[in-house]
């Protein structure tokens with residue numbers, strides 16, 4: 636921008652330096668990426684659940700600070716693709732990696748490094764330009780000896796693959812330990828520049844997608860094994876109810892829970908519809924908290940046969 640521009644070396648940050656950029660967290664399913672995103676942003680935007688691979692959509696949380704804006708891109712877990720959906724998820728991950736300013740590799744403190752971690756680390760090693768921070772998550776679950784061993788193993792893993800971690804940081808998102816420190820370490824790795832999003836904006840994910848994710852999360856709760864991958868949720872409509880006084884608004888939400896086989900219907904709906912009702916109550920509360928308005932939630936279960944393998948269905952369901 637012309638001859639008047641002044642450069643400040645990044646090793647001597649001036650007070651006026653403002654940085655803005657993108658970071659993404661990668662790691663095996665259940666490594667704690669979504670929980671960490673939420674802890675950094677301070678409001679629930681990404682989705683957590685006990686089951687792996689619940690984060691299908693790239694949800695961005697934005698950390699606003701006086702000195703920086705850190706935009707977090709939450710990706711699904713990279714994994715061995717078995718279906719068309721699996722392949723598309725991996726493509727999303729790689730595209731994200733190539734675009735961000737810094738990658739945070741999440742490794743749970745309470746699990747030994749395994750082939751899954753090595754698989755991801757190898758892929759990371761091939762992305763030379765982007766700085767990589769190793770984040771040891773869930774440190775509240777281990778003692779200091781186990782944590783020290785994990786830190787050494789992670790350092791070693793980088794060396795084996797021929798790169799240095801920009802940092803190795805232990806955190807506990809649940810106990811809010813070292814989460815601010817992580818932000819402090821991520822910020823200097825962002826390019827200098829003005830804020831990219833208006834202040835106060837937490838995510839640019841369309842509300843309908845976030846609502847669908849909350850319903851999906853509730854529908855997955857307590858459902859084990861193969862079912863997580865068989866559920867997709869689509870919000871068909873979100874409309875303010877007409878004829879409501881201004882001080883008592885109501886938002887009508889109509890959503891479909893898609894399953895793959897008729898035999899799965901019973902699991903989702905439960906005896907006399909009890910389970911679906913609970914899913915509705917639970918997700919409605921979360922949606923109300925997210926949107927800040929009372930909600931009437933209308934849920935229907937539909938069978939979309941083998942949707943994971945069918946490109947047409949995948950497109951319809953937003954993949």
Ligand SMILES: Nc1nc2c(ncn2[C@@H]2O[C@H](COP(=O)(O)OP(=O)(O)OP(=O)(O)O)[C@@H](O)[C@H]2O)c(=O)[nH]1
Nearest residue numbers: 665666667668669670683687688689690773808809
């Ligand atoms: N004790 C403890 N548990 C945690 C912590 N962070 C995450 N968890 C738990 O670990 C599980 C997985 O966390 P998520 O944040 O959903 O993991 P993820 O990496 O986003 O998972 P995917 O979306 O499947 O890729 C959840 O049950 C979390 O409650 C932590 O700091 N401490």
